[in-house]
Amino acid sequence: MTVFGPKGYKTTTHAQWQDAAKAWNDWGQVLNQWLGPATQTMLDMAGVTTGSHVLDVAAGAGEQSLSAAARIGPTGQVLATDISENILEFAAENARAEGYENLDTMVVDAEALDVAPASFDVAISRVGLIYFPDQMAALARIRTALKPGSRFAAMVLSTP
Numbered sequence: 001m002t003v004f005g006p007k008g009y010k011t012t013t014h015a016q017w018q019d020a021a022k023a024w025n026d027w028g029q030v031l032n033q034w035l036g037p038a039t040q041t042m043l044d045m046a047g048v049t050t051g052s053h054v055l056d057v058a059a060g061a062g063e064q065s066l067s068a069a070a071r072i073g074p075t076g077q078v079l080a081t082d083i084s085e086n087i088l089e090f091a092a093e094n095a096r097a098e099g100y101e102n103l104d105t106m107v108v109d110a111e112a113l114d115v116a117p118a119s120f121d122v123a124i125s126r127v128g129l130i131y132f133p134d135q136m137a138a139l140a141r142i143r144t145a146l147k148p149g150s151r152f153a154a155m156v157l158s159t160p
């Protein structure tokens with residue numbers, strides 16, 4: 001009998017996204033056709049606006065991070081975080097290629113997110129939450145990172 005183990009699952013998830021990083025980035029335009037309108041809704045619901053400091057959890061190749069960076073302008077800042085250094089490097093490269101200087105990256109497991117408390121105006125996560133074996137731990141970390149009264153909006157998979 002195979003028993004689910006969060007540690008093994010995490011190791012496997014990391015390895016899978018290290019391998020899938022290039023493909024996910026290469027398919028970015030198609031993914032954006034599917035996810036673009038919902039992404040804008042997520043940014044609206046989170047309240048991403050000029051000057052916002054945005055925490056992006058499980059940012060991947062950074063498509064939604066760059067959408068946030070476009071909204072917030074040069075007075076804002078996006079921190080794109082992900083467990084996979086390979087996929088996050090695509091986010092950094094994409095930001096450089098598009099001339100965004102308001103986007104930083106941080107390789108970190110969402111369940112161990114370690115940023116200054118109450119330092120973000122907004123948090124977002126696009127199709128990331130399902131990968132966390134301990135979602136409550138990740139959500140608690142996100143909450144700690146947010147200033148009081150700020151919002152977190154996430155896109156999650158559901159039935160059609």
Ligand SMILES: C[S@@+](CC[C@H](N)C(=O)[O-])C[C@H]1O[C@@H](n2cnc3c(N)ncnc32)[C@H](O)[C@@H]1O
Nearest residue numbers: 017058059060082083084109110126127128131
């Ligand atoms: C489906 S991709 C979504 C990427 C991006 N948000 C997007 O929508 O294009 C899921 C991402 O979750 C990341 N991920 C999986 N487990 C994670 C964890 N424990 N902490 C942080 N990121 C994680 C993966 O590395 C991958 O980049």
